[in-house]
Amino acid sequence: MDQELRELYQEVILDHNKSPRNFREMEDSTQDSEGYNPLCGDTIHIYLKINDGIVTDVSFQGSGCAISKASASLMTSAVKGKTKEEAEVVFKNFLDLITGNLGENPNTDKLGKLAVFAGVQEFPVRVKCASLAWHTMKAALDEKETKVTTE
Amino acid sequence: MNSKEEISVISNSTIYNVEAIRNDFPILQTTVHDNPLVYLDNAATTQKPISVIKEAQKYYSTMNSNIHRGVHALSQVATEAYETARIKIKKFINALGKNEIIFTKGTTESINLVAQSYVRPNLQAGDEVIISQMEHHSNIVPWQLACKEKNAKLKIIPIDDNGDLIFKDFEKLITDRTKFVSVVYASNSLGTINPVKKIIDLAHQNNIPVMLDAAQAVNHLPVDVQDLDCDFLAFSGHKLYGPTGIGILYGKVNLLDSMPPYQGGGDMISKVTFKETTYNELPHKFEAGTPNIAGAIGLGEAIDYISKVGIENISFHEMNLLEYATEAVSDIPSLKIIGTSKEKVSVLSFVLDDVHPHDIGTFLDFEGVAIRTGHHCTQPVMDRYNIPATSRASFAMYNTKAEINVLVNGLKKIIGVFG
Structure with a gap:
């Protein structure tokens, strides 16, 4: 496989695509939001349970490509247990990573497992795939009523 | 793409020389990710001959x-x-x-x-x-x-x-x-x-x-x-x-x-x-x-x-390609063709189990293959088959069986990675 392609489709991403974590509906969520990418028809539904300002549970449902599914799956692990503010910081760091704002050789210490998405910055058309779950999570955090779209 | 199969006899009097046609389309000399361009997105837009x-x-x-x-x-x-x-x-x-x-x-x-x-x-x-x-x-x-x-x-x-x-x-x-x-x-x-x-x-x-x-x-x-x-x-x-x-x-x-x-x-x-x-x-x-x-x-x-090429000749050539491609993908068990009418133009839409069309599109791009992935501006069709999107290879007068082989080999590689 080509090096650039390998950077995009890392083992962790392929694994989360195949066996996404927290892939379920949440009946007792406190807030949720739906996201949609009209360009490819991908849909995602994010469920949050927030108690005393802390995200105690996150889950998702929907259909999408490997990048969007793995991103949603890893997102659920990344924000679980965080305060609302901490979750927003992770969101911002993730967006900076995939849009290339952290530079060519980003310091990914703060990002933990999310660092596997560094390869996305080389694929501008796939940035929306990686960010859909995150924008949708942010909308759920903010309890926005409108559906998130990438366009 | 030089092979003998690319010159085919259409009727007693007509020889369809796809290599000569390819030479009229400058873009077909392009490489994509160091591979020769295999342009199979003709239903989105076709390439232009030098005369145009x-x-x-x-x-x-x-x-x-x-x-x-x-x-x-x-x-x-x-x-x-x-x-x-x-x-x-x-x-x-x-x-x-x-x-x-x-x-x-x-x-x-x-x-x-x-x-x-x-x-x-x-x-x-x-x-x-x-x-x-x-x-x-x-x-x-x-x-x-x-x-x-x-x-x-x-x-x-x-x-x-x-x-x-x-x-x-x-x-x-x-x-x-x-x-x-x-x-x-x-x-x-x-x-x-x-x-x-x-x-x-x-x-x-x-x-x-x-x-x-x-x-x-x-x-x-x-x-x-x-x-x-x-x-x-x-x-x-x-x-x-x-x-x-x-x-x-x-x-x-x-x-x-x-x-x-x-x-x-x-x-x-x-x-x-x-x-x-x-x-x-x-x-x-x-x-x-x-x-x-x-x-x-x-x-x-x-x-x-x-x-000059003849629309009937183009049609005949494209039907050969469609038949060849349909046959070639038939031994991929996880592949399902969407659109199996007996009367078709040279469009092959398909889905693969467990691999989303966008991932297929990105992988094939690295093989030099351009296909369309998505809903093709026909969302009601996607809803009819209960799928979000398909991958679509569409063939034109300048495509070859060798190019279809590149597509099919690419698909087999993808299945290997995602399987």
């Missing part, structure tokens, strides 16, 4: 000027080239007269023109317009707009599991309130060639005019508007090896004559005063403003190129 590129360049470098209004030499040369292109198009689809050929931006504008200038003024509350479930969004939304405004009803001919129209349901949909039928000649996402003659015959028995979206038909099949007896027909230049931003609306002259202009502006008038304006004659009544002159001339040249 040169002709558009020739217009800008030797005759650029505005048409229909200058007495100077350049304007006359440009006007003649533009009007010559119209005659070529008239011959290509066998229209009765050149005033039945309207230059537009493309299929989308052609359909909107008919929706706004023909159907909308004739539509009353409770009237009906019929389209099909396999329409491109450009043959859905213009009718939704007109129907919504007039409180009319948009009715849909359903499709079966193979992607064929259910004709008996079409018969049932027709009522005395049906004012118009607009259907796609060949589907961009399924490949299905619709029984348009039967549709037109039945509609005409009920005095209903019919429009055909022929964007995916004129590049694959001989199209004769008089034989079809369609009332309107639309297609785009860029899917016909011509430039983007130019398209055609064919309409029967009596219908076009009866219609109010679509847009107002220069060139579409014969006299303007603040009190009253009289409109220019056909086809100029529908060509307000300075048109895409280079586009029209380029499209004329593209038609010359197609005529």
Whole structure:
């Protein structure tokens, strides 16, 4: 496989695509939001349970490509247990990573497992795939009523 | 791509030399991610032969000027080239007269023109317009707009599991309130060639005019508007090896004559005063403003190129490719073809278990293979099959079996990675 392609489709991403974590509906969520990418028809539904300002549970449902599914799956692990503010910081760091704002050789210490998405910055058309779950999570955090779209 | 199979005998007298054709398309020499380009996204847009590129360049470098209004030499040369292109198009689809050929931006504008200038003024509350479930969004939304405004009803001919129209349901949909039928000649996402003659015959028995979206038909099949007896027909230049931003609306002259202009502006008038304006004659009544002159001339040249190769020969070659590709993917167990009509143009839409079309698209891109992934602007078709998207390989006159092998090997590699 080509090096650039390998950077995009890392083992962790392929694994989360195949066996996404927290892939379920949440009946007792406190807030949720739906996201949609009209360009490819991908849909995602994010469920949050927030108690005393802390995200105690996150889950998702929907259909999408490997990048969007793995991103949603890893997102659920990344924000679980965080305060609302901490979750927003992770969101911002993730967006900076995939849009290339952290530079060519980003310091990914703060990002933990999310660092596997560094390869996305080389694929501008796939940035929306990686960010859909995150924008949708942010909308759920903010309890926005409108559906998130990438366009 | 040099192999002996690429020169095939079409009939006793015709030799189809795909290698010679490929040499006429400069872009086919391109590499993508260090691999030779394998361009299989022809249903989105086709590549342009060098003669079309040169002709558009020739217009800008030797005759650029505005048409229909200058007495100077350049304007006359440009006007003649533009009007010559119209005659070529008239011959290509066998229209009765050149005033039945309207230059537009493309299929989308052609359909909107008919929706706004023909159907909308004739539509009353409770009237009906019929389209099909396999329409491109450009043959859905213009009718939704007109129907919504007039409180009319948009009715849909359903499709079966193979992607064929259910004709008996079409018969049932027709009522005395049906004012118009607009259907796609060949589907961009399924490949299905619709029984348009039967549709037109039945509609005409009920005095209903019919429009055909022929964007995916004129590049694959001989199209004769008089034989079809369609009332309107639309297609785009860029899917016909011509430039983007130019398209055609064919309409029967009596219908076009009866219609109010679509847009107002220069060139579409014969006299303007603040009190009253009289409109220019056909086809100029529908060509307000300075048109895409280079586009029209380029499209004329593209038609010359197609005529030289022969649309029947192109069709024969493409059917060979479709058959070969369909056979080649049949030994991939996780692959399902979407659109299995017996009558198809060279479009192969498919889904793979557990691999999303976008991932397929990115992987194939690294093999140099360009395909389309997504809903192909036919979301109701995706809903019909309960899928979000498909991958689509579509073949043109310059594609080869060797290229299909690259596609199929690429798919097998992807399955290896995701499997």
